Amino acid sequence: MPSPRMVLFAVLGTVVYLGLAVLGWGGFGAFFAHPARTALVVITVGLTVASLFSGGNISPGEREDRGNRWVLAVFTVLGLLGAYLPAWTDRMELWTLDGDTVRWLGVAVFIVGGVLRLWPVFVLGRRFSGLVAIQPGHTLVTDGIYGVIRNPSYVGLLAGALGWALAFRSGIGVLLALLNLVPLVARIRAEERLLADQFGAEYEAYRARTWRLVPGLY
Template identity: 65%
Template sequence: MKISARLALFAIVVTLAYLGLAVWGMGGFAAFFSHAPLVVVVLATLVMAIASLFTEVNLSSGEREDRANRWVLPAFGVIGLLSGFLPAYTDRIDFWTFGGEGVRWLGVLLFIIGGALRLWPVFVLGNRFSGLVAIQPGHRLVTDGIYRKLRNPSYLGMLITAVGWALAFRSGVGLLLVALTMIPLVARIHAEEALLRAQFGNEYEAYCSRSWRLIPGIY
């Protein structure tokens, strides 16, 4: 089973709205697409959005959910709206920007790498990958492949993508928004780990002892 039609439509609308905010922030299509790195960012975003339509990501509360963590969804939404517009806008007015086209291309590279890392685990987990903190029917712990040493590779991919987006606009404000994202993200990680620990007990504890939570060698 693939992503539901309703969720697919939502993903498409959000993607186009996000890109639209960036185009608006840059002052229109001509200004935005005058930068080759930003053209590549748009193409990469569309490819990622299309790829996501072939995943089994869902919003199912499954057999067991930590409903107290749902506050992170609107938090991510607000930060996402700001990230869509502000980096592009600060780029246009040259507020707290740095570097030149080299920084933009570095951002493109990170954006693509982060996007791949974000989507890879989604395909690995299948219908166990929910937008909610929940245990799905038939849920089992995955500790091999991309999860062997890293417990939250998709979240790391999300952060790398966000940094890449900010750098594509040479935006210091964009990097601050990435730092702000860490607040709901860390809360989400702790909620997920608490639920997995309760579900899988010693098996999960053993996995934690030999893996990193988010950034290898650091956290």
């Protein structure tokens, strides 16, 4: 069962995130006037509930790279801006992409991103931490989706942010989603250093035959 701390963290985060989006669109009535935005809320709540049973945590474990904690602050700022600005620009018709097709494409990408974000957490369970850390009993997972890319959950994070922006037809939101690459790459490099130090040749061999995020590209 999820810990009270994780429940509180997940619920508060979701309420703040969705609340900013509703505020950006001018209130509940305006926000829920379009079914695509309603779908975003339903999907977000569903993903939040599912995440509570994934086994993920925010524990520093046995060893942590504390020097990488700055990325959490950057993710938080980008997340808050990403919650509010796409909704606001959608309402103001500022730098928007045309048509409901874009909205529903965004919803679809958001779903894919959410699944990719959570699936690896369920696979890793307690080994998945919000911090760059080695957990008790930590072992490498190198099969399944991890047999192709080393950071599928981060692909999900990017896809989710992009899908959210597109659901609001927001060009600014797309830019914010792409800005997540900066702290994300820094986090990936910190994780790789820690894992290479912990697992040595085993991790180096795994890294040599897989990709960080996108097969054939990065």
